[in-house]
Amino acid sequence: MYGLIHTALRDLVLENHGEEKWNDIVSHSGVQPNSFLTMRSYNDDVTMALVDAASKALQLPTDECLKIFGHYWASKFAPREYGRLLDHVGGSLVEFFQNLDALHDRISTSMTEFKPPSFTVKVNTENSVVIRYSSGRKGLTSFVVGIIIGSGERFHTAIHVDKIDLKSTQQGEVSDILISMVESNE
Amino acid sequence: MSDPTFDLLDRMFTFTFSLDNKMRLSNVSSRLNNLCPAASNGSYFLEAFRCHRPATLSSFEDLAAAGDVLFLLISRDEQLALKGQMVATSDGAGLHFTGMPWLTWMQEKAPKVRLHLGDFPKLDSQMDQDFHLINQQSMVNDLGQLNEKLALAERDSRKSIRVQSELFAVMSHEMRTPLNGVISALSLLSEESNTVESKKIIDIANESANNLLSVINYALDFSKIDAGKMPLQTHDFSLVTMLGSVFAVTEGRANEKDIELSYAIAPEIQKIVVGDEEKIRQVLINIVGNAIKFTEAGGTVDVVVEQREKQFSFVVSDTGIGILKEDIPKVFDPFWGKSKSNSETSTGLGLNIVRQLVDLMSGEIEVESVDGVGTTFRIDIPLELTELDNVPVKKQSLDISQLTFSGRVLLVDDNQVNLMLGRMILENRGVSVRTACDGAEALKIIKDVFFDLVLMDISMPVMDGMEAVQQINLLASPPPVVALTANVGDDIAKRYLDAGFKGYLLKPLEKEAMIFELNTWLKPSNLDDTETIGSGEAVCNPNILEELCKQIGIENYLRVRSLFIDESQGRITSLLSAWIRRDLEKVRKESHALSSSVASFGCEDLSWRLRKIEGASSQGDATKIIKYMTDIESAAKDALDAVLRYGEPKGTRDQRSI
Numbered sequence: 001m002y003g004l005i006h007t008a009l010r011d012l013v014l015e016n017h018g019e020e021k022w023n024d025i026v027s028h029s030g031v032q033p034n035s036f037l038t039m040r041s042y043n044d045d046v047t048m049a050l051v052d053a054a055s056k057a058l059q060l061p062t063d064e065c066l067k068i069f070g071h072y073w074a075s076k077f078a079p080r081e082y083g084r085l086l087d088h089v090g091g092s093l094v095e096f097f098q099n100l101d102a103l104h105d106r107i108s109t110s111m112t113e114f115k116p117p118s119f120t121v122k123v124n125t126e127n128s129v130v131i132r133y134s135s136g137r138k139g140l141t142s143f144v145v146g147i148i149i150g151s152g153e154r155f156h157t158a159i160h161v162d163k164i165d166l167k168s169t170q171q172g173e174v175s176d177i178l179i180s181m182v183e184s185n186e
Numbered sequence: 187m188s189d190p191t192f193d194l195l196d197r198m199f200t201f202t203f204s205l206d207n208k209m210r211l212s213n214v215s216s217r218l219n220n221l222c223p224a225a226s227n228g229s230y231f232l233e234a235f236r237c238h239r240p241a242t243l244s245s246f247e248d249l250a251a252a253g254d255v256l257f258l259l260i261s262r263d264e265q266l267a268l269k270g271q272m273v274a275t276s277d278g279a280g281l282h283f284t285g286m287p288w289l290t291w292m293q294e295k296a297p298k299v300r301l302h303l304g305d306f307p308k309l310d311s312q313m314d315q316d317f318h319l320i321n322q323q324s325m326v327n328d329l330g331q332l333n334e335k336l337a338l339a340e341r342d343s344r345k346s347i348r349v350q351s352e353l354f355a356v357m358s359h360e361m362r363t364p365l366n367g368v369i370s371a372l373s374l375l376s377e378e379s380n381t382v383e384s385k386k387i388i389d390i391a392n393e394s395a396n397n398l399l400s401v402i403n404y405a406l407d408f409s410k411i412d413a414g415k416m417p418l419q420t421h422d423f424s425l426v427t428m429l430g431s432v433f434a435v436t437e438g439r440a441n442e443k444d445i446e447l448s449y450a451i452a453p454e455i456q457k458i459v460v461g462d463e464e465k466i467r468q469v470l471i472n473i474v475g476n477a478i479k480f481t482e483a484g485g486t487v488d489v490v491v492e493q494r495e496k497q498f499s500f501v502v503s504d505t506g507i508g509i510l511k512e513d514i515p516k517v518f519d520p521f522w523g524k525s526k527s528n529s530e531t532s533t534g535l536g537l538n539i540v541r542q543l544v545d546l547m548s549g550e551i552e553v554e555s556v557d558g559v560g561t562t563f564r565i566d567i568p569l570e571l572t573e574l575d576n577v578p579v580k581k582q583s584l585d586i587s588q589l590t591f592s593g594r595v596l597l598v599d600d601n602q603v604n605l606m607l608g609r610m611i612l613e614n615r616g617v618s619v620r621t622a623c624d625g626a627e628a629l630k631i632i633k634d635v636f637f638d639l640v641l642m643d644i645s646m647p648v649m650d651g652m653e654a655v656q657q658i659n660l661l662a663s664p665p666p667v668v669a670l671t672a673n674v675g676d677d678i679a680k681r682y683l684d685a686g687f688k689g690y691l692l693k694p695l696e697k698e699a700m701i702f703e704l705n706t707w708l709k710p711s712n713l714d715d716t717e718t719i720g721s722g723e724a725v726c727n728p729n730i731l732e733e734l735c736k737q738i739g740i741e742n743y744l745r746v747r748s749l750f751i752d753e754s755q756g757r758i759t760s761l762l763s764a765w766i767r768r769d770l771e772k773v774r775k776e777s778h779a780l781s782s783s784v785a786s787f788g789c790e791d792l793s794w795r796l797r798k799i800e801g802a803s804s805q806g807d808a809t810k811i812i813k814y815m816t817d818i819e820s821a822a823k824d825a826l827d828a829v830l831r832y833g834e835p836k837g838t839r840d841q842r843s844i
Contacts, residue, residue: 004324038324081324084293085317088303102303109314110321 001047002111004038006031008077009050009069013058021057029053041113044137063142070146075153086154093148093155093181097121097131117144128162128180136172148179158182199284200305201268205231206280207246213282217305218268222261235259238267249281250274258288265299267291286310354410361402362672363601366693368395370607377614404536408520411542416465418546422572423463424771425491425498426451427806432470432489436478444483447474455493458771460570465543466500472536473502473563480561481506498569503562509555517553589701589812590616593638593708597621598628598654599670600646604693608641608670611695615704616711625654632658632665639707640667641691644682652685659686666707670695702768705812725821726828730788750787751826754780758822761799765815773811774803789825 013022026033029049035042055065079086089103090096097119104116117135124130133144145161152159163178192213195202201218203211209231218225225234237243238258249272259268270285287301289312306313372392379385410416429449440447451457470489477487485505492499509517520538544551549567595617597608605621612619620635622628626649628642640658644651655667669682669690682690689706691699735743757780764772781796795814802810 003328036328038328039321082317082320085313085320088301088305088313090302091300099303105308106303106313107317109311110318 001042001044002038002114003036003040003042004081005047006036006042006050007038008073009054010036011077012069012072013054017058025050025053025057028057039111041111048139062139066140066142067146067149070143070148071150072146073143074147074150076150079154091155093152093157093159094121094123094129096151096155097148124178127182128178131177131179133175133177134172135174138168138171138173141166141173141175141177144175145177148177152181156184158184195282195284198309199270199307200286200310201270202282202284204275204280204282205246205249205272209246209249221299222263222266224262233262235261235268246281250278257283257285258291259283259285260291265296267295286312289313289316350409354406358406358672362399362693363604365395365399365402366672366695367601367603367607369399370604370611370695374607374610374614404539407539408542411539411546416543416546418462419464420460420462420570422458422460422771425455425457425459427770428463428467429470429489429491430806432467432474435471436474439475440478440487443478443481445478445481446486447478447489448486449489449491451491452493455491455498456571458572459498460572461567462547465547466567469540469543469565470500470502472540473500473565476536477502477504477506477561477563480504485560496568496571498567500565500567501562502565503560505560508557508559508561509553510557514553514555518551589705590711591704591708592616592711593704594618594620594636595704595708596628596631596635596637596640596642596665598623598625598640598646598651599643600624601643604643604670608695611700612704615701617704617708625649625651625657628654629657633661637665639704640665641670641703642667642687643670651687655686668703668707705816706765709816710812724788724790725792725824726832727788727790728832730786731829731832734786747787747829750783751830754784754822754826758819762815762819765811770803770806770808770811774800777803784825787829789829792821792825795821 010022013025029052031046031049035046035050051062051065051069054069055062058065060068085103085106086096089099098121100119101116104114104118107116108114115136117133117137117140119134120132122130122132131148133141141164145164148161149159158181160180160182161177162180163176165176165178167174192202192204196215200215202213202215203218203225204213205211211225211229211231211234212227214225214227222234232244236259238260240248240252240255240257243249243252252272254271257268257270257272259270261267267288268283268285269288270283272281272283274281286307287305289301289306292299292301293316303313369392372388372395376385376388376392379388407416429451433447433449437447474487474489481487481504487502487504487506490501490503492501518537518541541551544565544567547567549565551566552564553561554564555561595612597605597612597619598621599605599608600623605623609619609621620631620637622631624646625642628640629649632640642651642654646654649657651669655669658664658667666688667686669687670693671682671690672693689703691703731743738746757776761773761776761780764776777796777800781793781800784796785793795818798814799811799818802808802814
């Protein structure tokens, strides 16, 4: 994964738990000090080592840690770093996830090692949809759930995750995430 | 009108429209119409848009003539900007426009207008460029953060080095001060012991104390080199003199162990070179010392010096116990020590320090050894060659052990043990001693009592040595003050001399160094009285001055005299400074240069003294130098004053008239 993911995790920990906690996480993860260059591609092991170390340091289960991270990514980090770009992706949560693959297409022209997941949206009812997440990686559905909830905040939409149907594939996983949405007037 | 062609264009490009020769719009794509309602089928082009590029278009003919240029169009309501191109229809009667949003303008001028990914054709790279720019900014931010970390690390590193440096100074003082007491006390005891047994015991204690001092020095040197605090100090020096001093330090131990120690320098080798004499000496003392340590009685240690152009090789061979083959690669590692049947052990730091010193001098060191047969160290060091005379200097014979002095010395130290021992050493030399416990007390005493010399410690309460020497030098006719210090940094000497000290002595005090210092400032009281120090020659021979004046004229004489006085004063200062440093080669040079110039101004007595000093320094005879260096400063002053008094010799009026 690209270093910007690690940078996002660092910012999350620094903002909420301070520098000492972050230094503790880096120290226990065993990653090299130069693992936080935004546009450098790192082995997935580096990312997972940081997540595991964060999970232990924050005394949270890994899935919960990933969910918090995904939420931070979608609600704070990505809008701050890529807000201009994200504004073109859609004006609502559904539109956003419908266009996310097209955004990833664009990103791939600049980040040649980018291996993003794929998203499709199937409308269930007026206020619920199934977002299908397909990835060549395992174990990141919780991160995506966090992204969905965080993205909902961006679009002033409260999200409730009703059901997650996770299937492992040969190399990754496919998750059907059923969500209910309530738009607020904020 | 629906046309498969326009359907195709509509799918490939975000915005399309057609223009007839009256500039009416048709086939306007739905996306364009949605974003710019004024652009609808039947409306006029210039009512919907203004041309930003090309800037001067107002007619269909202008548009048609524009050809393959880039079109930048802005809607009249300033809410949409397009970029694209115009192509003519096959019959030339109309134009087609195909394009996409002009993203940069939209972001700057109409940021509230929401464009979607779908508004940009797949082949349009604007959004990619935008993303790329964002990434570039991220990388710049990364660089900024890394630079901040680097700056912080550099600050921490400097702080750490500063702390380490301060630790050197403190440790140097704290470890050497108690040793000062031990070694000085043992030295005194050794002089007073009158049984073989007690002398043997004292010698053992003395050797142990000196070994401990060596270990402390090694440890401090190791730390200093590690912290980069041992810069090179290069100057002219005599290889022979340097080797002689190494011999002087090591021969005693060799003699005790009945080891034959020899040095050989090929006659064709350049003897005067430029390099860091002290570091080379330290390297050789260590290597030769090791060779002696690990050689059994009856063995040999040979030192041979070779030269190939600017490369000088020092080869130290012994017939000692040798080094095991598997240990040879490790001998220069820190803390590598060995113990063999002769029960000699090494601290393990000496050879590592040797290698680091050799590296500092851009040299190389190699070792060959056969276990049980012997070892050879080869040290290659590049040295600059000089154009100085190739003067052979004999080994110094420093037979000053019996010198005594008359004079009054003030000894200043806050340590009572040091005061007691120092007083005993000085009084043994016939000197009258008074003591003080700090700089303030010393200053008070000096104001009332005359002293020939003040020996002063640096670190003292109330008023330290640095402040005290400055106060003392403000007095009328201040006595010379010499620093007593355990600090051994390379910049320490300069700091003391800059503060006003006339010299410094390292603690623990070495007898020889102390005697040299006393001799600089006090009068020896037991020199051979049958040989007078004075020449009996004239302080200033007026006939020589008259002759000089006649030859060059009074005006030139006065000009030359002024230059002579200035140069002579400078050379005397340089001569005394060289003597304080025990730089015999420099003493020889300065005395040689000065003796002839003062003779040309009739200063026959001074010239005689300087020639004696020149001769004594050529032979390395320090005792003789001491004899003739005594009063040299006052003799020089008398001579120069005499030259100045003979300002206008007789007969010059006649000379001018000619």
